[in-house]
Amino acid sequence: MSSISAMPAPPSSDKRWKLVDAAIKRHGRAGHSLIECLHTMQECFGYLDEQGLKYVATALNLPLSKVYGVATFYHIFSLKPQGEHTCVVCMGTACYIKGAPQILAALEEKYGVKPGETTKDNKLSVLTARCIGSCGLAPAVVFDGDVGGKMVSSDALKRVEKWMNI
Amino acid sequence: MTAEELNELIEQEVEANKLFVHSINVCVAAGCLSSHADQTLDALKKEVKAKGLDKEIKVKGVGCMGLCAAGPLVEIRDASNAAQVMYQGVQGEHAEQVVASAGKQSVQSLVCDTSIPFFAKQVKIVLENCGLIDPERIEEYIVAEGYRALQKCLQELAPTKVVEEVTKSGLRGRGGAGFPTGLKWATVAKAQNKQKYVICNADEGDPGAFMDRSVLESDPHRVLEGMAIAAYATGANRGYIYCRAEYPLAVKRLKNAIKQAERVGILGQGIMGTTFNFTVEVRLGAGAFVCGEETALIHSIEGKRGTPRPRPPFPAQSGLWGCPTLINNVETFANIPPILRKGGAWFASIGTEKSKGTKVFALAGRVSNTGLVEVPMGMKLREIVFSLGGGIPDGKKFKAVQTGGPSGGCIPEQFLDMEVDYDSIAKVGSIMGSGGMIIMDETSCMVDVAKFFMEFCKSESCGKCVPCRVGTSQMYDILCKVTDGTATPEEIAMLEELCDLLKSTSLCGLGMTAPNPVLTTMKYFRNEYDAHIQGKKCPAGVCKIKAAQEVLV
Ligand SMILES: Cc1cc2nc3c(=O)[nH]c(=O)nc-3n(C[C@H](O)[C@H](O)[C@H](O)COP(=O)(O)O)c2cc1C
Ligand code: FES
Numbered sequence: 001m002s003s004i005s006a007m008p009a010p011p012s013s014d015k016r017w018k019l020v021d022a023a024i025k026r027h028g029r030a031g032h033s034l035i036e037c038l039h040t041m042q043e044c045f046g047y048l049d050e051q052g053l054k055y056v057a058t059a060l061n062l063p064l065s066k067v068y069g070v071a072t073f074y075h076i077f078s079l080k081p082q083g084e085h086t087c088v089v090c091m092g093t094a095c096y097i098k099g100a101p102q103i104l105a106a107l108e109e110k111y112g113v114k115p116g117e118t119t120k121d122n123k124l125s126v127l128t129a130r131c132i133g134s135c136g137l138a139p140a141v142v143f144d145g146d147v148g149g150k151m152v153s154s155d156a157l158k159r160v161e162k163w164m165n166i
Numbered sequence: 167m168t169a170e171e172l173n174e175l176i177e178q179e180v181e182a183n184k185l186f187v188h189s190i191n192v193c194v195a196a197g198c199l200s201s202h203a204d205q206t207l208d209a210l211k212k213e214v215k216a217k218g219l220d221k222e223i224k225v226k227g228v229g230c231m232g233l234c235a236a237g238p239l240v241e242i243r244d245a246s247n248a249a250q251v252m253y254q255g256v257q258g259e260h261a262e263q264v265v266a267s268a269g270k271q272s273v274q275s276l277v278c279d280t281s282i283p284f285f286a287k288q289v290k291i292v293l294e295n296c297g298l299i300d301p302e303r304i305e306e307y308i309v310a311e312g313y314r315a316l317q318k319c320l321q322e323l324a325p326t327k328v329v330e331e332v333t334k335s336g337l338r339g340r341g342g343a344g345f346p347t348g349l350k351w352a353t354v355a356k357a358q359n360k361q362k363y364v365i366c367n368a369d370e371g372d373p374g375a376f377m378d379r380s381v382l383e384s385d386p387h388r389v390l391e392g393m394a395i396a397a398y399a400t401g402a403n404r405g406y407i408y409c410r411a412e413y414p415l416a417v418k419r420l421k422n423a424i425k426q427a428e429r430v431g432i433l434g435q436g437i438m439g440t441t442f443n444f445t446v447e448v449r450l451g452a453g454a455f456v457c458g459e460e461t462a463l464i465h466s467i468e469g470k471r472g473t474p475r476p477r478p479p480f481p482a483q484s485g486l487w488g489c490p491t492l493i494n495n496v497e498t499f500a501n502i503p504p505i506l507r508k509g510g511a512w513f514a515s516i517g518t519e520k521s522k523g524t525k526v527f528a529l530a531g532r533v534s535n536t537g538l539v540e541v542p543m544g545m546k547l548r549e550i551v552f553s554l555g556g557g558i559p560d561g562k563k564f565k566a567v568q569t570g571g572p573s574g575g576c577i578p579e580q581f582l583d584m585e586v587d588y589d590s591i592a593k594v595g596s597i598m599g600s601g602g603m604i605i606m607d608e609t610s611c612m613v614d615v616a617k618f619f620m621e622f623c624k625s626e627s628c629g630k631c632v633p634c635r636v637g638t639s640q641m642y643d644i645l646c647k648v649t650d651g652t653a654t655p656e657e658i659a660m661l662e663e664l665c666d667l668l669k670s671t672s673l674c675g676l677g678m679t680a681p682n683p684v685l686t687t688m689k690y691f692r693n694e695y696d697a698h699i700q701g702k703k704c705p706a707g708v709c710k711i712k713a714a715q716e717v718l719v
């Protein structure tokens with residue numbers, strides 16, 4: 001076993017690394033805290049970049065291949081930046097039955113983005129989810145973290161429209 | 167915290183509440199919050215203050231009242247905690263009317279009739295505190311007989327007696343498979359290792375299911391108490407709650423509950439003045455359905471990719487970091503405190519011969535009353551859908567109920583009079599699963615539904631075993647051909663063969679049960695498959711059938 005080396009220096013002087021550092025240290029730099037640390041990093045930066053993955057790998061004393069393997073296994077982690085705003089359409093069973101596919105189609109028609117894509121001006125990312133637990137209010141769409149229930153395409157387009165015109 | 171201190175705390179809380187003549191309870195679980203219940207709560211608090219009634223009326227946030235579709239829900243109760251009235255769709259602007267109606271004439275335009283079967287036919291064990299207590303205050307849980315079962319175990323019952331009581335109750339795991347909980351506990355208890363773990367499976371991956379979410383958000387201490395009792399019974403001293411990251415509110419309330427329990431000495435070292443130690447940590451999932459499977463979940467807690475491994479050894483023998491590990495579902499743990507408070511025999515008196523107690527179901531899809539219901543095992547499916555659920559809206563016709571998520575199947579009309587329990591649902595080719603019930607009407611195409619679930623399984627397959635990785639992909643391709651009208655009879659035969667192959671050779675439950683939606687729809691809705699293949703037509707008008715020319719080129 002290699003002994004724990006000194007904490008590496010963060011990739012940049014960006015203040016957000018302090019939060020990532022805190023998460024790493026809170027778990028005593030244990031390898032099993034990898035997923036927790038990746039969550040924190042994504043919360044801080046919106047996605048996981050290569051520099052960041054290398055940094056977490058060194059800090060937790062894990063091979064980069066393992067960190068990369070975990071980061072790509074789980075759907076929540078994103079290796080590329082998202083647009084300024086995100087619109088997550090739930091495609092779980094309840095929402096699917098109640099018309100979520102039509103909402104996605106409307107978004108695609110209007111903004112030319114399929115699930116997982118971002119508009120050219122980098123303003124809007126459209127994503128899908130596998131049920132967010134608001135099935136009683138299906139179909140559900142999450143606008144920048146704010147859940148909207150019983151959505152119809154026109155409501156969803158209206159909410160997105162507000163972002164696009166600023 | 168000792169027994170005396172616990173009693174003292176209860177007295178203080180009861181004393182503080184004595185002054186209130188009414189309480190106005192506002193649902194602050196996720197469903198109502200997305201209808202802006204937080205604003206309703208604020209407005210009501212302000213109104214009570216403005217009218218100088220804050221000594222008489224207590225306004226508080228509570229957990230889920232069930233009828234999520236009608237939210238935000240608000241209930242007025244009197245000093246004896248008897249309900250005066252429930253209101254639905256309450257917005258900030260209604261605050262004045264609502265506050266003025268406490269103890270007086272109710273606001274007719276807002277009334278939510280609680281005498282309808284949706285409320286009246288429920289039997290609440292798991293959800294007994296939901297809608298009544300503030301999930302963010304341990305004091306309220308304790309006054310509602312909380313942590314009394316743990317206290318009883320620590321003071322009066324040897325660990326083996328606790329396991330016996332759970333066995334006697336006949337409780338079966340609510341995570342899907344229905345494994346007898348007492349037997350699982352006994353296995354972990356028997357293991358000789360010094361280090362053992364208790365894990366609560368709060369991954370709730372089935373799309374369309376939100377029972378666990380509701381329990382965690384509405385009554386988090388109940389789950390902690392269940393886990394602590396399990397730890398005492400099996401000899402574990404550390405616990406993990408693996409909660410999906412899609413439930414940020416549940417995570418927040420759990421972390422808050424753990425902190426409170428630690429503060430009063432109900433979790434931590436030397437619990438309630440005994441030598442029993444137990445600490446709990448929350449671990450976040452990261453959006454992988456397969457992580458609900460117990461061995462994959464354990465890998466995920468260890469910080470690894472969430473791939474399952476062959477069993478045996480079962481986690482009860484070798485689980486987290488190779489130690490014996492008890493893993494149960496949220497709802498399973500939530501049943502434990504009442505079982506120990508009231509006895510295993512009491513629990514076993516509810517339900518059917520082989521499925522005891524109650525089950526929480528999440529009603530969603532094409533049904534009038536979407537939300538959560540808790541009913542005794544053995545209630546007829548028809549009663550759940552048409553009486554509690556209020557039937558199908560918009561004058562449409564019932565087609566099927568989907569239970570068990572991607573591992574379950576579609577139950578057609580001919581089985582509506584079936585009594586719902588583990589064994590009867592399994593008999594018709596579906597599974598009880600975690601309790602999601604998606605109701606479908608004539609606007610749903612059953613082949614399209616089968617394709618929907620196969621797409622789910624295909625992309626959620628972890629890729630470790632070939633039958634599941636390749637098989638789900640092949641099945642999905644064939645189903646795509648069925649829905650665009652280009653499938654051949656040979657391909658249908660191949661589809662059936664693949665069902666059999668996945669069932670018998672996959673590594674974990676994901677692959678083994680992935681064929682279920684296809685098998686049940688092929689069995690009960692064969693005419694719809696035929697209509698697509700031979701008639702080149704989608705009866706529900708959902709699928710886009712390719713025109714003959716398109717097929718040729
Ligand atoms: C693919 C797959 C997904 C699962 N997802 C869940 C889940 O989300 N929640 C859950 O409690 N159990 C889930 N299970 C079942 C667990 O493996 C395990 O049986 C259960 O947590 C045991 O708890 P119980 O005995 O209290 O039911 C899943 C199983 C499989 C095969
Ligand atoms: S299926 Fe969309 S929230 Fe559950």
